[in-house]
Amino acid sequence: MSANMLNQETSPYLLQHKDNPVHWRAWGPDALAEAKAQNKPILLSVGYAACHWCHVMAHESFENPDIADQMNRLFINIKVDREERPDIDTIYQSALSMLGQQGGWPLTMFLTPDGDPFWGGTYFPPDEKWGRAGFTQVLSAISKTYHEAPDRVGQNVDALRTGLAQLASPKSGGMIDQDTADGIALRLLEAMDTVHGGIGDAPKFPQPSLLRQLWAAGERSPSGNAFKQAVLHTMRKMCEGGIYDHLGGGFARYTVDRAWLIPHFEKMLYDNAQLLDLLCLCWLETGDALFKRRVEETIFWLRTDMTTPEGAFAAARDADSEGEEGKFYVWDATEIDSLLGDQAAFFKQIYDVSPQGNWEGKTILNRLPLSEPVTEEQEARLAPLRAILFAEREKRVPPLKDDKVLTDWNGMTIAAFANAGRIFDQPEWVTAARQAFDFITGPMSQDSRLRHSFRVGRARHTATLDDYAAMMRAALALLEATEDQKYLSHTQNWAEILDLHYHDTEGGAYFLTPDDAEALVVRTKSAGDNATPSGNGVLVSVLVKLYWLTGNTQYQSRAEEIVTAFSGEMERNFFPYSTLIDGAMLLQSGLQIVLVGTSGDPALDALQQAARNVPLADRLITVIEPGIDLPPDHPASGKGLVDGRPAAYICAGPVCSLPLVTPEAITAHLKAQVG
Numbered sequence: 001m002s003a004n005m006l007n008q009e010t011s012p013y014l015l016q017h018k019d020n021p022v023h024w025r026a027w028g029p030d031a032l033a034e035a036k037a038q039n040k041p042i043l044l045s046v047g048y049a050a051c052h053w054c055h056v057m058a059h060e061s062f063e064n065p066d067i068a069d070q071m072n073r074l075f076i077n078i079k080v081d082r083e084e085r086p087d088i089d090t091i092y093q094s095a096l097s098m099l100g101q102q103g104g105w106p107l108t109m110f111l112t113p114d115g116d117p118f119w120g121g122t123y124f125p126p127d128e129k130w131g132r133a134g135f136t137q138v139l140s141a142i143s144k145t146y147h148e149a150p151d152r153v154g155q156n157v158d159a160l161r162t163g164l165a166q167l168a169s170p171k172s173g174g175m176i177d178q179d180t181a182d183g184i185a186l187r188l189l190e191a192m193d194t195v196h197g198g199i200g201d202a203p204k205f206p207q208p209s210l211l212r213q214l215w216a217a218g219e220r221s222p223s224g225n226a227f228k229q230a231v232l233h234t235m236r237k238m239c240e241g242g243i244y245d246h247l248g249g250g251f252a253r254y255t256v257d258r259a260w261l262i263p264h265f266e267k268m269l270y271d272n273a274q275l276l277d278l279l280c281l282c283w284l285e286t287g288d289a290l291f292k293r294r295v296e297e298t299i300f301w302l303r304t305d306m307t308t309p310e311g312a313f314a315a316a317r318d319a320d321s322e323g324e325e326g327k328f329y330v331w332d333a334t335e336i337d338s339l340l341g342d343q344a345a346f347f348k349q350i351y352d353v354s355p356q357g358n359w360e361g362k363t364i365l366n367r368l369p370l371s372e373p374v375t376e377e378q379e380a381r382l383a384p385l386r387a388i389l390f391a392e393r394e395k396r397v398p399p400l401k402d403d404k405v406l407t408d409w410n411g412m413t414i415a416a417f418a419n420a421g422r423i424f425d426q427p428e429w430v431t432a433a434r435q436a437f438d439f440i441t442g443p444m445s446q447d448s449r450l451r452h453s454f455r456v457g458r459a460r461h462t463a464t465l466d467d468y469a470a471m472m473r474a475a476l477a478l479l480e481a482t483e484d485q486k487y488l489s490h491t492q493n494w495a496e497i498l499d500l501h502y503h504d505t506e507g508g509a510y511f512l513t514p515d516d517a518e519a520l521v522v523r524t525k526s527a528g529d530n531a532t533p534s535g536n537g538v539l540v541s542v543l544v545k546l547y548w549l550t551g552n553t554q555y556q557s558r559a560e561e562i563v564t565a566f567s568g569e570m571e572r573n574f575f576p577y578s579t580l581i582d583g584a585m586l587l588q589s590g591l592q593i594v595l596v597g598t599s600g601d602p603a604l605d606a607l608q609q610a611a612r613n614v615p616l617a618d619r620l621i622t623v624i625e626p627g628i629d630l631p632p633d634h635p636a637s638g639k640g641l642v643d644g645r646p647a648a649y650i651c652a653g654p655v656c657s658l659p660l661v662t663p664e665a666i667t668a669h670l671k672a673q674v675g
Helices: 012-016 029-038 052-062 065-074 086-098 135-148 150-168 178-191 208-220 225-240 269-286 289-304 333-350 376-393 407-423 427-441 465-482 486-501 535-550 553-571 578-589 602-612 663-674
Strands: 024-026 042-047 076-081 107-111 117-121 314-317 401-406 449-455 458-462 591-596 620-624 647-652
Touching: 012 076, 012 401, 024 029, 029 042, 029 076, 042 086, 052 065, 052 135, 065 135, 086 107, 086 117, 086 150, 117 135, 117 150, 135 150, 178 208, 178 225, 178 578, 208 225, 208 269, 208 578, 225 269, 225 289, 269 289, 269 314, 269 407, 289 376, 289 407, 333 376, 401 407, 407 427, 407 449, 407 465, 427 465, 449 465, 465 486, 465 535, 465 620, 486 535, 486 553, 535 553, 535 578, 535 620, 553 578, 591 602, 591 663, 602 620, 602 647, 602 663, 647 663
Parallel strands: 024 076, 042 076, 591 620
Antiparallel strands: 042 107, 107 117, 314 401, 401 449, 449 458, 591 647
C-alpha cells in the first residue's frame, strides 16, 4: 500500500496534509496492520488545524520530498487530529511526559506496530537547530534502533506500558474538605502575577478553570475579596490586552509574553466559552461595562463567524494567514492614519499604535498602557472607528476556520450562551444555545449515543466522557434558562449511558472512552483539567444537581465516588484539579435556591432575576409550581407560597432559609452567605 490516504477524511487538519508527499494514513486498524505486515515502526504525528508550529513542521519537513521519502521508507506514517481523537492524544502526550519531555503540538511519537510508544518529541526542525536534533537524523536513529536494538525498544515499551497503566489507576483518598480546598486556593492566590494577572510567566494561558476555583474560594472565605480581586484584575488585563481581538471579538489561546500583549493568534472555541462564564461573574460582581461589552462582542463573534450552517459552533480560527502568523490581525500606523483621518491620533493613543509598532514592526491593538479605564464617552467615540478598521480588515485573507463541530466544546458554549442569555436578558442567545443543543442531540447523535465530531455531513468518532459531561452541564443550564423538562430527561438518559459504558466498576469514576470503543493501548481515566475542564470533574457538579433535582441518591453516590477516586492525586500535584475541587465543594455545601410560584407571575420573575444576579460560581436555581412536591428528603420539601405570594428558600446542605418574598431579601441573604 502506498501514497497519501487522507483525502477521504473530514478533519480540516488531516485535509491540510492530503497533498503531502508523505504517505499519511489516518489512525485505524488498517494502518496498524500495515505496520505489522511490513515490520516497520509507526511515526505518529498529532496536531490540529489552528496550530502554528504544526504548520511550520509541515512546511519544513512534510512538504519536503527528500524527508518524505525517508519517512515513507522507514515508517508507517499516521496523522491524527488531536481534537477529533482526544483519546489518542491523551495517551501519547502522557507517554511523552513519562519520557521526561514537555508535551505539546505537533506531537511526534514513535510506536511499535501494536501501537506501543517507545520514543518521541514535539516539533523537530529539519536539521539540527536551536539545540534540537534534526528530524532527518532522528528518523535514521529511531529506525536503526528499532531494527538493530529491539531489546532497548522493548525496555522502553515495558516501562511506558507500566506508566500508562497508571492512567487508569489514580490514587484514591477521602472526601475533599473545605480546609483542603481553601488551602489550595490560598497557594494559588500566592502564585498569581500581581502586576499583569494570571499565573506563571511566558507563555501565559487564561486558565479559566483555575480562575473559577479562585472565585469560588472567595465566596467561601471571610476574606474572599482577595481571591475575587485577583480574578477581576486578571480578566481586566485580558480584556484590554492583545490576547483580545478588539475589532472582531473573542480571545486568543494564549500570549507569548506575561503581560497579555502578544497572542499566539489562534482563537479556540473552548477558551471563549469558558471566559464568557467568567466575564458574566465579573460583571455581576462589579457592574463594570467593560465586562458586559466583552460578553456582547465575543458572543457576536461566535454567532456571526463561528456558527455553522447547522446552528452549532465551529472549533477554531487559525493563527496564520497567507503563511504569516497574525498577519490578519496586526496594523501599521500609516494604515490607521489613512483610514481614520483626523480621528487617527485619538485612536492610536488609546490602542497603543506607534510608527515602530509593538510586535515585529507592526501593532497589535491593545489598551494595556492606559493609566485610566476608557470612559463610556470615549467608547462611544471609538466604536465607529473600530467599525471602519473592522470593515477594512474583512478585505484581508482570513485565517483558516476549522469548521468541525466538537461535542464537548459545543457543550461548554451552549452552557455559556444559556447563562449569559439569562443574566443579560437576551433571549436570542438562549435560542442560539437551544439550536446548537438540538443539532448535537439530533443529526449528530446515533441510536441515543452522542458522537464526538461532525463535518461535511458526517458525524464521526465515539463520544468521550468529556462530551457527555459538557452536554449534561449544558442541558442543566438550558433547564434553568427555559424550565423545559426535556433537558432534565436528556441529562438523566446520558447518566445512564455513562453508567452502562464508561463507569469503572472496580476503581470508581469514569473512563474517558466507553467499553465498546476501539481498543487502544490503555483506557485512560483522569480528573485533571487541561485547557478544558475534565469530564470527571464536571460530572461531580452535574451529578450533585441531578440528586437535588430528583432525589435519586445514586447520583450523590456517584459524585462522592468520583471525588474519592482522585483525591489522593492532589498529594502529588493539586494544580490540575480545579474543577474536581469545585465539584467537591458543591457536593459538601453548595447552594440550592428554590423558588415557589406560578410561571408568568411577575413577582416570581423578579425573585428569579434577583437569584440569578448574585455572582455565584455554581449553584442550582429550581422553580417549583405550587402544589408540586420536591423529593421527600429535599430540605425544601413541603415549603410553598407565603400568603399566596411567590417565595424563595435558599438551602445549604440540609438547612433552608426562612421564606424570602422580595428580591432585596434574596440579594441580601445570598451576599451575606457568600461574602
